[in-house]
Amino acid sequence: MTNFPVDMTVKPEVTAFFDDATNTISYVVKDPNSTSCAIIDSVMDIDYFAGRITYDHADKMIAFVRDNGLTLEWQIETHVHADHLSAAPYIQDALGGKIGIGDKIMVVQETFGKIFNEGTEFQRDGSQFDALFKDGDTYNIGGMKAFAIYTPGHTPACMVHVIGDAAFVGDTLFMPDGGSARADFPGGDAATLYDSIQRVLTLPDDMRLFMCHDYGPNGRDIQWETTVGDEREHNIHVGKGATKEEFVKFRTERDATLAVPKLIIPSLQVNMRAGEMPRDKDGNMVLKVPVNGL
Numbered sequence: 001m002t003n004f005p006v007d008m009t010v011k012p013e014v015t016a017f018f019d020d021a022t023n024t025i026s027y028v029v030k031d032p033n034s035t036s037c038a039i040i041d042s043v044m045d046i047d048y049f050a051g052r053i054t055y056d057h058a059d060k061m062i063a064f065v066r067d068n069g070l071t072l073e074w075q076i077e078t079h080v081h082a083d084h085l086s087a088a089p090y091i092q093d094a095l096g097g098k099i100g101i102g103d104k105i106m107v108v109q110e111t112f113g114k115i116f117n118e119g120t121e122f123q124r125d126g127s128q129f130d131a132l133f134k135d136g137d138t139y140n141i142g143g144m145k146a147f148a149i150y151t152p153g154h155t156p157a158c159m160v161h162v163i164g165d166a167a168f169v170g171d172t173l174f175m176p177d178g179g180s181a182r183a184d185f186p187g188g189d190a191a192t193l194y195d196s197i198q199r200v201l202t203l204p205d206d207m208r209l210f211m212c213h214d215y216g217p218n219g220r221d222i223q224w225e226t227t228v229g230d231e232r233e234h235n236i237h238v239g240k241g242a243t244k245e246e247f248v249k250f251r252t253e254r255d256a257t258l259a260v261p262k263l264i265i266p267s268l269q270v271n272m273r274a275g276e277m278p279r280d281k282d283g284n285m286v287l288k289v290p291v292n293g294l
């Protein structure tokens, strides 16, 4: 089925933090046999129209880590998000640990470095991050072995992270009744996303899957956890053996109807810098708005 080193006997303790401003779910993932933990996809609060950032969501996660006496070893970004801003550097200042993302971040930095007309001081080599993962790379969280799987399609740098019996899918999949994420951002591709999803669906049936987003389709309550078997059977976009042709046609038509994410302009500028705000020559935090650039 899969040639990845899955160890379903390791069952990390997963605590979810839902951000209702952006419908993002951030996670603390704890090794059951030590105090080590990782944070997946943190969120910085922004009032974009007021030009103001705050850290209520990140502070809740920091308090949780401290209150439980945990040691933060890793912060993982599943991809360069276009709908919320990462709080990774703020959390790193408070708790330490390394920040990691897929090594295809360089492709994303090249693309958006051009769109935002960044100068030469903006490095396009991923050096803003502490670690760049390639497909199949492993790392440790205490006694737990984690590994990263390339899952491009939504963006070029998307990765799914598998930790014991749990996988953090980013925007590769939504809950079964939510289907899949859009594939029309620069560097996105519906056929590539289909192939990536098929890879994820080769993981063991009872592996727990944790979403990065949920929008409560059809009025149901927000959910973020399912299984590989449930997605394979019931996902409305790729379940029950939907073909690549069917998926690409559906995804392309749907994406053409979707509005641009409200926070795409600040999100990309911050997240391609590993969560650091861009600064002007005097060191002030500033964001650009390229007109008709996206």
Ligand SMILES: [Fe+2]
Binding pocket: 079, 080, 081, 082, 083, 154, 171, 181
């Ligand atoms: Fe995303």
